[in-house]
Amino acid sequence: MNGATLNTRPPGQKGAVVFEPGGYARHAGARVAESQRLRMLLLVFARDQWRTTKSKIFAVFFVLSALVMAAVAIVRAKFDVQGLAVPVADQAKWVATLLHYHGLITTGLLLVGLATQVAPQIARDAHEGALLLYFSRPVLRPHYLFARWGAACLSGLGQILAPAVLLIVVLLSQYGLQPGGCPLPGAAGALWWLALLVGQALSAAAAVAMASLVALAAGAIVRNPSSAPLAFGGVILGSTAASWVAQAAWGRESAARALDLHHAMSAAWVLLSFPIDPARPPNTHAVAAAGGLVLWIALTAGAWWSLQRFLANPPLGKGRS
Amino acid sequence: MAALRGVTKTYDELIALRDVELDLPKGAVGLLGPNGAGKSTLFRLLLGLEIPDSGTVDVLGRAMPDHTLDVLARVGYMPEDDSLFPGLNGIEQVVHAAQLSGLSATDARSRAHQALDLCGLADARYRLGASYSLGMRQRLRLAMAMAHGPELLILDEPTAGLDPEGRQQMLDLVAEIAAAGVAVVLSTHVLPDVEAVCDHVVLLSRGQVGYNGTVAGFKSGTGSRWKIRVVGDAQNLASAVRAAGLECEVEGRSVVVSAPADAAAMLWSLCVGAGVGVRAFGPLEEDMGSAFVRHLRIDDPLRRQAGAQRQGAM
Secondary structure (H helix, E strand, O other): OOOOEEEEOOOOOOOEEEEOOOOOOOOOOOOOOHHHHHHHHHHHHHHHHOOOHHHHHHHHHHHHHHHHHHHHHHHHHHOOOOOOOOOHHHHHHHHHHHHHHHHHHHHHHHHHHHHHHHHHHHHHHHHOOHHHHHHOOOOOHHHHHHHHHHHHHHHHHHHHHHHHHHHHHHHHHHHOOOOOOOOOOHHHHHOHHHHHHHHHHHHHHHHHHHHHHHHHHHHHHHOOOOOHHHHHHHHHHHHHHHHHHHHHHHOOOOHHHHHOHHHHOOHHHHHHOOOOOOOOOOOHHHHHHHHHHHHHHHHHHHHHHHHHHHHHOOOOOOOOO | OEEEEEEEEEEOOEEEEEEEEEEEOOOEEEEEOOOOOOHHHHHHHHOOOOOOOEEEEEEOOEEEOOOHHHHHOOEEEEOOOOOOOOOOEHHHHHHHHHHHOOOOHHHHHHHHHHHHHHOOOHHHOOOEHHHOOHHHHHHHHHHHHHOOOOOEEEEEOOOOOOOHHHHHHHHHHHHHHHHOOOEEEEEOOOHHHHHHHOOEEEEEEOOEEEEEEEHHHHHHOOOOEEEEEEEOOHHHHHHHHHHOOOEEEEEOOEEEEEOOOOOHHHHHHHHHHHOOEEEEEEEOOOOHHHHHHHHHHHOOHHHHHHHHHHHHHO
C-alpha cells in the first residue's frame, strides 16, 4: 500500500483523495489514544442502532406518541366544550397524569425496541464470531461492554427524551408556567414544570440504563440473536402476567403492581410527582413503584453479573456460542 | 518476533500445550500440526486471549498478557472462522477493523481502500460483507487483518475452502506482505502452501514442538536416505549396496539407499565398485506431505519420551 496518493479538490465539491493501487506498506502514521478508540467504538455501536430501516421506522412511533398527546393537550386547552375542556382547578393534576401516561407509552415502546434491537446485539456478535474480531484487536472486554451499553443508553434516552421534551413544550405553551390547581404556592409552584422535566429525565435515564443492560444480558445468556428478543420480552411480559395474577388475588390497589416491570419503569416518576400532586397520597402506587424499582435494580445486578461471566469466557469463533 | 518459554496450557483435563519452548523468527513461519496439536491455543496465547498456566509469552518484545493492548495494535489476525462484523459492507468492515486497531478515521478509510484494492475487492467494497463469496470473504478478512499495517500477521487457515485460483491469489498476497518485511505466521493443513510462502516451519504435535527449523531441513530430515540415479543396471548397484550391509530399494533406474548423512563417500565408492555410471546423486528430498508424516512419527514427543524411558529401563 505504498502507491502514490494524490490530493485533489474537484471544483465545487468536497476535498477528495484518490488512491493509486500499490503494494503493501506498513503504517507509519500515529495511532490514536485508548480513550479515543473507546469513543469511536461507542459511536460505531450507536450508529449500529440506527442502521436498519426497521429501527428508523420504530423511532417514528416515539414521536407519534408525543404528537398525539400534544394534540389532546391542545384540544383540551383550546376548546371550551363541556366535558372536553380541563377545569382550571384540575389542570395541574391532569398535566401530571398526562405525562405519566405518556411515560408508560414510551417505556412500553422502549421495551419493544430493546427487545428487537438491543437484546440481539451481543448474541449476534457471539453467533457471527465478531467477538473474536474485537478481542484480537486492542479492545478490552469491559470497553466492549461499556460501548455496547452506552450506545444502547444513548439511543434509548434519545428516543424517550425527545418526545417528552416536545410534549412538555406544548404543555408549557398551552397551560403556562403555573397551571391551575397547582398546590405549590409562589416560587415552588413556578418550579413545578422544571421539577417535572427533571423528574422525567431522571426516570427515563434510570429506566433506559437498567433495561438496556438487562436486554444485553438476555442476549449474552441465550447466545442466539433470534432467541434474544424472546428471552428479554419473556421476562417483561412474564412479570406483567405475574402482576396481573397477583392483582387478581390481592386486589388492584395492592403491592402486586410491583411485579410489573413495565409499570415499574415509571416508578421514579410516580415517586417524584407526590409533592406536586397531593391528590395522589403515598398509597399502594408508591409502594408498588418503590418495589418495582428494587426489582429492576436486582435484575440489573443479575444482568451485570451474567455479562461479566460471559465476557470472562466468551465464545470466540463463529457458531461457537 | 515471538517467544514462548516453558508454556503449559490446559483446559480441564486436556493438556493443549505442554512445556513449550519456541522462538518464532522474522519472516514467514508455517505452523503445522494435526488437529488438536495446539495450534489454535498457541495463537490465542500470542493474541493474549488466553493466559498460560505456567511459562511466559513474549510478542514483539513485550510480555503477554501484560502488554496486550500495545501488542495487539501491532498485530494483525485473520481467524480461521468465517467471521465478519455483522451488517457492514466491505469498506466498513475494513475501516472498522483498522479503527479498532488504533488508526484515526481518516487513516483507516485511506488504508482500507488500499487494502481492498490490494486484495482485489475494489469493485465489491460497497457490498454487504455477508453477500461475498467464500473466497471474497477470505480476502476481506486478510484486508481487515493487514489494513492497520501490522508488524506481525497471524493467519489461521487462510486458504481453507478456496478454489485453486483463489488459493494462488491468496498465497501471492501473503508472499507479497512477507516480502514487505512483515513477520507472518501461517497455520494451515495445506502443506504446499507452507512450501510456497514460508521459509521456516514449526511442527506442533500433542502440545509440544516436534520440529522447528527451515523448510529445506523439514523436507530433507536427517539425510538418512539417498537417491542414486544410474546409467546401466540399477540391480548391480543394489546388490553392491546390500553386500555392504545397507538397505535399499530399486525404483526404475534409481536406487534409494538408507544410509547415514555422512555416507556420501562410501556410497560413491560402491557405485564405482559396481561399475555403474552415476547420473544423479544426493540426499532424497521428500515432498511436504511425506516429510510431515515422517516428522509426526519420528518427532512425536510422547514416542520420544517412551523411547527414552525404554532406554533408561535397559
